[in-house]
Amino acid sequence: MNLELFILGTGGMMPLPGRFLTSVLLRREGELFLFDCGEGTQVSLRKLNLKWKKISTIFISHTHADHVTGLPGIMMLSSQVERKEPLYIIGPPNIREYVESSRKALDMYINYDVIIKEINGPGVVFRGEGYRVESFRLNHTKPCFGYTLIEDPRPGIFNPDAAIALGIPKGPLWAQLQSGNEITLSNGAIIKPDQVLGDERKGRKFSFITDTKYFDTIKDNVSGSDLLICEGMFRNELKESAEEKKHLTSVQSATIAKDAGGIKKMGLIHYSPRYTEYDLRHLLHEAKEIFPDTFLCRDGQSIDIPFED
Numbered sequence: 001m002n003l004e005l006f007i008l009g010t011g012g013m014m015p016l017p018g019r020f021l022t023s024v025l026l027r028r029e030g031e032l033f034l035f036d037c038g039e040g041t042q043v044s045l046r047k048l049n050l051k052w053k054k055i056s057t058i059f060i061s062h063t064h065a066d067h068v069t070g071l072p073g074i075m076m077l078s079s080q081v082e083r084k085e086p087l088y089i090i091g092p093p094n095i096r097e098y099v100e101s102s103r104k105a106l107d108m109y110i111n112y113d114v115i116i117k118e119i120n121g122p123g124v125v126f127r128g129e130g131y132r133v134e135s136f137r138l139n140h141t142k143p144c145f146g147y148t149l150i151e152d153p154r155p156g157i158f159n160p161d162a163a164i165a166l167g168i169p170k171g172p173l174w175a176q177l178q179s180g181n182e183i184t185l186s187n188g189a190i191i192k193p194d195q196v197l198g199d200e201r202k203g204r205k206f207s208f209i210t211d212t213k214y215f216d217t218i219k220d221n222v223s224g225s226d227l228l229i230c231e232g233m234f235r236n237e238l239k240e241s242a243e244e245k246k247h248l249t250s251v252q253s254a255t256i257a258k259d260a261g262g263i264k265k266m267g268l269i270h271y272s273p274r275y276t277e278y279d280l281r282h283l284l285h286e287a288k289e290i291f292p293d294t295f296l297c298r299d300g301q302s303i304d305i306p307f308e309d
Helices: 041-047 071-080 095-105 160-165 172-178 218-222 236-245 250-260 280-288
Strands: 003-009 023-028 031-035 055-059 087-091 114-118 123-128 131-137 145-151 205-209 227-231 266-269 294-296 302-304
Touching (some): 023 041, 055 123, 055 131, 071 087, 087 123, 095 114, 160 172, 227 250, 236 250, 250 266, 250 294
Parallel strands (some): 205 227, 227 266
Antiparallel strands (some): 003 023, 003 302, 023 031, 131 145
């Protein structure tokens, strides 16, 4: 099962030529999940030829303009195609007011259900087949949340020799056991999956953090992530400004990744508009000194998130 991330925008505060506002799209087989929705998100989707009508859920970190102003465009765009499935919008308090007031002020034509869920604390905010999405608190100038998509554990590796020794004929019964279901043989013997499967294997984990002051316990929520996308708005020389504005420096982002443990790689995102593409190399250098498996997110980039084994 494929799990792939598309970087739709990497900028903070204002869009720049070649740098749209922060938004990422996660594709898990036929499902699409959008994390934040800055101005012009629909343009990035078009450029990458992604089928926006399959976006099932939009997760909003907070209601500052550079993270939500793309929502009206996405909602109206989805009305241009036949859509039977509802669109879920999940975010902090005030997301309902923003969506509903935008619909009214713009007299939007919406031909599908929009289901809004406001978050008031950490926990599971969405469930699907084989995964869940959890939210956790961040510390910004208004209520703000990070998100993790966590896949359910997978069955262990199938042992065909063990299956043959137990007299299980090749075919559908093997597939049932591989799926974690027990079977009954023609002789009445009941075979449980753990008789032919190895140890349970972990699913994948994706984490998204943006717009927060550094605090130590962020790491607890993102530990074990196969991919962490994390704000790196400022260089370390602007640490005091980051503290005042409740944003992260690239050094603080890398510290979160290092201290969390088990993170395979981290992408920096949500860059200050003060930094040119040339300047961003300094953010990357500072972060890699602490967490070597760091990269810079770029608009239009796609990243595969493979299974551990």
